[in-house]
Amino acid sequence: MTIFSNLVRINILLKPLYTERGVILAQRTIATHGNFDYDLAVIGGGSGGLACAKEAVNLGAKVAVLDYVTPSPQGTKWGLGGTCVNVGCIPKKLMHQAALLGESIHEAVAYGWQVPSLKDIKISWAALTESVQNHIKSVNWVTRVDLRDKKIEYINGLGEFKDAHTIIATMKNGSKKELTAKNIVIAVGGRPQYPEIPGAVEYCISSDDIFSLGHPPGKTLIVGAGYIGLECAGFLNSMGFPATVLVRSVPLRGFDQQMARMVTNEMEQKGVTFHHKCVPLSVEKLESGQLKVRWLNTELQEQSEEVFDTVLLATGRYALTKSLNLEVAGVNCVTSSGKISASTEQTNVPHIFAVGDVLAGRPELTPVAIHAGRLLARRVFAGAQQHMDYDNVATTVFTPLEYGCVGLSEELAIERHGADNLEIYHAYYKPTEFFIPQRNIRNCYLKAVALREAPQKILGLHFVGPVAGEVIQGFAAAIKCGITMEHLSNTVGIHPTVAEEFTRLNITKRSGKDPNPASCCS
Amino acid sequence: MVTKVDLNGYDEFKRYADALDPKRKKVIFYFSGTKLDNGTSWCPDCVEAEPIVKTFMSQLKKDVIFGYVDVGDRPTWKDMNCPFRTDPRLKLMVIPTIVVWKGVQRLEGSQCTKVDLLQMLFEDDD
Known part of the structure; x- marks a missing residue:
């Protein structure tokens, strides 16, 4: 407050000078934008x-x-x-x-x-x-x-x-x-x-509408399993609105698919219903005001229908x-x-x-x-x-159990470098604060995708768990600096945190060893 | 026409604000530090802003209520439990502050000295 008021006072003292500079600036600006x-x-x-x-x-x-x-x-x-x-x-x-x-x-x-x-x-x-x-x-x-x-x-x-x-x-x-x-x-x-199906434009909402929706969404169908669809399904389900997701191809396409499965497993275990390989066919408004949705399972060529209160398109x-x-x-x-x-x-x-x-x-x-x-x-x-x-831009999917990542997915790394030239470090882990309320730890998982040759430059880091965005941001800076597995394993962790699990990674997929944590302690 | 109301301290402010019907008329509150015996506020930022705000409001051709609120002396305001700071409708952090009552529009500190920004309080939201 004092520094601020001092600044204001200095500002008053400097006023004549500022005005002069303002004039000069104005002239220069006119010169640069010319006739525009x-x-x-x-x-x-x-x-x-x-x-x-x-x-x-x-x-x-x-x-x-x-x-x-x-x-x-x-x-x-x-x-x-x-x-x-x-x-x-x-x-x-x-x-x-x-x-x-x-x-x-x-x-x-x-x-x-x-x-x-x-x-x-x-x-x-x-x-x-x-x-x-x-x-x-x-x-x-x-x-x-x-x-x-x-x-x-x-x-x-x-x-x-x-x-x-x-x-x-x-x-x-x-x-x-x-x-x-x-x-x-x-x-x-x-x-x-909006998909070109009957009823889409008339009756469905999108992420443009959900955050200001004038009534509780009720039982909701989410069409699309990209990050927007999964995030919406996740928070609606946790708020007590039953959520069903129609997945056309795979969830979180473009993201590491093993991690994507962790995310959807957790959502399923929390009560979200997934219909895989399904595309919507039509949305019809019933007299009750509810929406009857028909969809096609493209693998089995079977049609299904169900009634929802809200249909959210995230396609x-x-x-x-x-x-x-x-x-x-x-x-x-x-x-x-x-x-x-x-x-x-x-x-x-x-x-x-x-x-x-x-x-x-x-x-x-x-x-x-x-x-x-x-x-x-x-x-x-x-x-x-x-x-x-x-x-190497980091990002996070804010599903109930969050997924943060930076760099290459395992699939993309294999495509670019070949599986023989990669070493994948992975682990399941148990967040300390999950024990007392006996929260599900089955999907708390992380991995590092690195080059096989020493010092094992890291190409991608992936983390599913609480506060994934906060965990991955600092590691994104490390990736920018060219971090290797050697650096990572020489980093001392902060205990007890979930981010420290990255410093403890030592089991490679190639070894075939169990990536589950020892059961004696966390 | 701008209707000016002077309110002294939190209790007076609260009584006035609770009785208002903001749907009927736009209400602007300006919060400032109490004046000392020499006629100027103990708060230097308020001293700077006051003539600008007052001139602006006096020239305004709008049918609004302008509530000038005296938040109290320095110790009253500096108390972190000062009701102007804790009232969830206000949550003041700085004086001077000017707000549109029941709206999101708010200018704090040196923003109150800028006529450009004061004008925005009376523009359509978008």
């Missing part, structure tokens, strides 16, 4: 776009950000900040936390907490969604304040190209606004895909490039799925760039978009050279 309204226009105010815009103004650029949310088929809309803040990471993590807290109440009894009538413990969906939505709205507000404070112009309009330097923004009331920019960043992200996401009118800007590096192919974030039009989920072949993760956006601004406005390194 802005040095940079960003289409899409999500994680990537905002990070790029903020870095650009810090480097003296004049910047505008366009952001507009087309309501979901069910009518859900939200404010500035993109998927992560509004309908992604943030509400997901909060609902995951709500689910974990519910489980903790039951565990607490084993630890001596006196909980009156355990069977009456239930969640108020209305109270949960209200808290989550209030948090989101306050983040929307803080984001808008931040933009205004940094003199970034925020335009709440849907952007499309008129030509390579001109953008038309369609505002909420239908009026149009035109602006020109020397550089343009496409950061429009993506939205949930992938598509990039929002269609409405951008990219052709008139000359941007032609668009893949068949509508994503933008730009290896250094630069499109075929040199002053038009793309960051975030809209990029083809890049991980769809908030911190990836932020980092790429920031580095891009530094290259464009400060002559920096550094490019985004998309390799």
Whole structure:
């Protein structure tokens, strides 16, 4: 407080000087953006776009950000900040936390907490969604304040190209606004895909809707077993809403499949129902308001049907490039799925760039978009050279038992290096705090995928267990530094933690030895 | 027209706030440190913000209630159990703070000295 007020005082003393510098800055800015309204226009105010815009103004650029949310088929809309803040990471993590807290109440009894009538413990969906939505709205507000404070112009309009330097923004009331920019960043992200089956658009919800759903979801069918589907199924089930998952091919495709099985085993043991090799055929609304879903088991060629209260589609996401009118800007590096192919974030039009989920072949993760956006601004406005390194990005799936990983899956490592050149270290482990409430430890498992040759460079680390994200983040830095199994086994653990299990890895799959922990102690 | 209300201390604030119907009219509360005998607040950040906030509110052409809330003297505010800090509807951490009552809009500290940001309190949310 005192330091702060001193700063304010210094600020007052320096005011005349600041004004002078302001004038000089203004002149320089005019010189750089020349005949354009802005040095940079960003289409899409999500994680990537905002990070790029903020870095650009810090480097003296004049910047505008366009952001507009087309309501979901069910009518859900939200404010500035993109998927992560509004309908992604943030509400997901909060609902995951709500689910974990519910489980903790039951565990607490084993630890001596006196909980009156355990069977009456239930969640108020209305109270949960209200808290989550209030948090989101306050983040929307803080984001808008931040933009205004940094003199970034925020335009709440849907952007499309008129030509390579001109953008038309369609505002909420239908009026149009035109602006020109020397550089343009496409950061429009993506939205949930709807399968082409009867009833999908009319009756189903997606991750766009679940976090603000106006009524408890009840018995829910989740279509899709990617990370979004599994996370939603996980927290709904733990909150007491029966969850069923339709799996088309395999759960968590693209992730290490042994780890994916641990995740789904745990979910099954907690009560989630999985139907494998099944694709939805139709969703029909009954007079009761419930939804009758028919699906096909593609392996057995058998049809089944069941009635649910809610059907949540999590069958992938598509990039929002269609409405951008990219052709008139000359941007032609668009893949068949509508994503933008730009290896250094630069499109075929040199002053038009793309960051975030809209990029083809890049991980769809908030911190990836932020980092790429920031580095891009530094290259464009400060002559920096550094490019985004998309390799070895860590991530975590927030299923009831979380799965964190960094680097290669075992499958991908085998494909790239051959099984003979790899050593896989693995172990089951028992988290200390699981003993007293007798929590299921069967799926607490981790592994390191390393090169076989000494010093056994580590290619991938995988961890299923509590707080997996917190566990894996530091190891991601180690991977960036080129950590080997030698380093790892010379690292002393922190006891008792779950992260220390990485330092204790010593059993290889090749040895055939039992990876289960000794039963005498933890 | 801006209706200005002066509220002294937590009890007065609470009584006033509990009786409000925020659906009827937009209410803005501004929380500031009590003035000393010389007419300026003990809180230097409040001293800086006050003329800017007051000028802004006096020029505002909106039908709102502007509640000027005196949080008390330095020891009252510095007490971590000060009810302005603990009231779940407020959870104040900083003075000065300006909030839209029952809304998410909030400006803290030096943000209150920026007219650009003060204007945002009266814009549509999006």
